[in-house]
Structures are given as C-alpha cells and as structure tokens.
Amino acid sequence: MxxxxxxxxxxxxxxxxxxxxxxxxxxxxxxxxxxxxxxxxxxxxxxxxxxxxxxxxxxxxxxxxxxxxxxxxxxxxxxxxxxxxxxxxxxxxxxxxxxxxxxxxxxxxxxxxxxxxxxxxxxxxxPLTALTAMQAFELLDVKSKESIFISGGTGSLGAMAIPIAKSFGLKVITSGSSRNKDRVISLGVDEFFDYKTQDYSEILSDVDYVLDTIGEKELEKEFKILKHNGSLVSLKGLPNKEFAERMGFSFVKKTLFGIAGKKFDSMASKKNQNYYFLFVESNGAQLEKVSEIFDQNNIEVxxxxxxxxxxxxxxxxxxxxxxxxxxxxxxx
Incomplete structure (x- = not known):
C-alpha cells in the first residue's frame, strides 16, 4: 500500500x-x-x-x-x-x-x-481538534454558564471547540481575523474580538477559563483577563512539571519540563491561577461522546x-x- x-x-x-x-x-x-x-x-x-x-x-x-x-x-x-x-x-x-x-x-x-x-x-x-477541546474542558473542569476565552478561535481548533463549548453551556469569547467573524458567530460565539483592531486584554476581565491556541506571545494577556483562581490550558505554550506528572513521564522529563514551564507557572501563581499544557491523546470513548454532541446539535464542519x-x-x-x-x- x-x-x-x-x-x-x-x-x-x-x-x-x-x-x-x-x-x-x-x-x-x-x-x-x-x-x-x-x-x-x-x-x-x-x-x-x-x-x-x-x-x-x-x-x-x-x-x-x-x-x-x-x-x-x-x-x-x-x-x-x-x-x-x-x-x-x-x-x-x-x-x-x-x-x-x-x-x-x-x-x-x-x-x-x-x-x-x-x-x-x-x-x-x-478527531484531533474535537478531542483537544474535550480534554481541555476536562482539565479546566468547566461549569455551565461560566465564560471561556478561546484565542485564535477562527482556525480549525475553534471550529470544533466553539460548538462543543456551547454544548457544555459556556459563554464563548474568541479572537481572530474579521473575515471569519460571521462564521464563528454562526458556531455560537457570544463575543468576538478582531485581533488587528482590538486588544481584548484591555476590555475583558474575570474570564473563568482560557483555551490558548497561540502560545507565549499571548499568554501574558490571557493570564491578565483570567479571574483569580481561574484556569488556562495552552496548546502552544511549554510543557511544565504538572504535564509531565499527568503523562507519567520519567524523573528526568519531569525535571526538564519543570524548568521549561516555570515561567508560565510563575505567571499563573500571581493570581493563584492554574496553568496546564495539553498534548491531545487518543480516546475512543470521548470521541463517541463527540459524535453524540454532533448528532444532537446538528453541528457542521x-x-x-x-x-x-x-x-x-x-x-x-x-x-x-x-x-x-x-x-x-x-x-x-
């Protein structure tokens, strides 16, 4: 083959x-x-x-x-x-x-x-983007009626994360290119920021959760809008010790990732926030749940x-x- x-x-x-x-x-x-x-x-x-x-x-x-x-x-x-x-x-x-x-x-x-x-x-x-969203929301322990900011939500990850977040009853806020605004609004976004003309970090505050898809250049802003005791999951930041422990890595990797992610752990500690790094894993049971969400809500891709x-x-x-x-x- x-x-x-x-x-x-x-x-x-x-x-x-x-x-x-x-x-x-x-x-x-x-x-x-x-x-x-x-x-x-x-x-x-x-x-x-x-x-x-x-x-x-x-x-x-x-x-x-x-x-x-x-x-x-x-x-x-x-x-x-x-x-x-x-x-x-x-x-x-x-x-x-x-x-x-x-x-x-x-x-x-x-x-x-x-x-x-x-x-x-x-x-x-x-599969990959939907499981990313499911596993991120599991780490964040999301609750209905609370708010989540998804950075760069006009990409393929946002196309999955937004409707799944809405199925959990979350208020969804995102940023991205204005040319994709109507598309993500149709997916259920409650508040949209054009990254070229608006600085969301000067407007938003006390957001319950953040799903970061951009990485280091945005993380400081994302921690700024996150409430005290809030939680952030990053897909593009650096792994930290918590990630290594969750993945069952060796002592050496725990040490290395602990050093790598220390900067972001320190950012989070200023307001007693939680920083998580996610590398999505396979999970058939979660994906069956995703299929149910799609069928129940007639979600398009x-x-x-x-x-x-x-x-x-x-x-x-x-x-x-x-x-x-x-x-x-x-x-x-």
Missing amino acids: KAAILNKYDKNGTEIEIKDISMPEIGENDVLVKIAYAGVNPLDNMIVRGEVKLITPYKLPLVMGNEFSGTVVDIGSNVSDFKKDDLVYARMPLEKIGTFCEYISIDKDALAHVPECLDLKNAACI SVDEVFELDEVNEALKKVDKGGSKGKTLIKI
Missing part, C-alpha cells in the same frame, strides 16, 4: 516521501480500517521539525498523519463494538501514528463511530482544501502558513 514517509527530522521542514509499504497486521484488540480521508494539522509539521521528540520520540522512518476517517475492513478476536463496513474515525494513539496511507491498524479503544449527520469527508475534520496523497507536501506547507478557513484534508 502507498504511504507518506518521514525519513529525517528537519527544523526547517523536509519533503515527505511517498512509497509502497506492507499492509498492517491486526492484533486481537485491533481494527483494520481502509482510510478515506486524513486530516492535516500543525502537529504534523511540528513532528517533521522534531519539536515533539521529548514528548513522543518516534523512530524513523515514520508514516505521517494523526487522524482519519474510514471504513472497517476487519476486526481482531477481542473486538465487539465494531463490525465490517462501519464508518469510523479516530485520533491515533501517540505511540502509533500513521494515517497518511491506505490502511491503518488501530486499537479499538482509540476508535469511534462517525456521527450519523456527517459523511467521511467531513468526519475527518473532527468546515473543509478548507482537499489534496491527494501524492500532494502531501503541498498540504503540509499550506497548513504551516496558517490562515485556514477550516480543515485541510488528504483524500486517500
């Missing part, structure tokens, strides 16, 4: 090679899936540049890709929740990615059924552009430039 292979890490980016590899084998707890579409994410470019090696030290050569939608072809002897021809989707387990290919073998606990309201193309937009597998490098470059109006996909 054809697959997109990373042969070497390169901090400046490198070309992904398309080559033929063996079909995956399935174990007793695995499901074999014929992939229809694979989502392309900023995480994929971070992997190419070697930026997540401390968190997930992948062996090279590596089949690239972190999420997919597809059709069940075969199941292991211990699998009962899935059957042949089921439409499924997932974020791959951290230790075993590789969705830029024709077939994937995946543990049943990472897999979920596609929402009935979506086809495979649209379903491929969901946004596809920006679809590439063929042999155009994988163009797709990665497009995502790396930013400014997407939705998810970039690879059609397998």
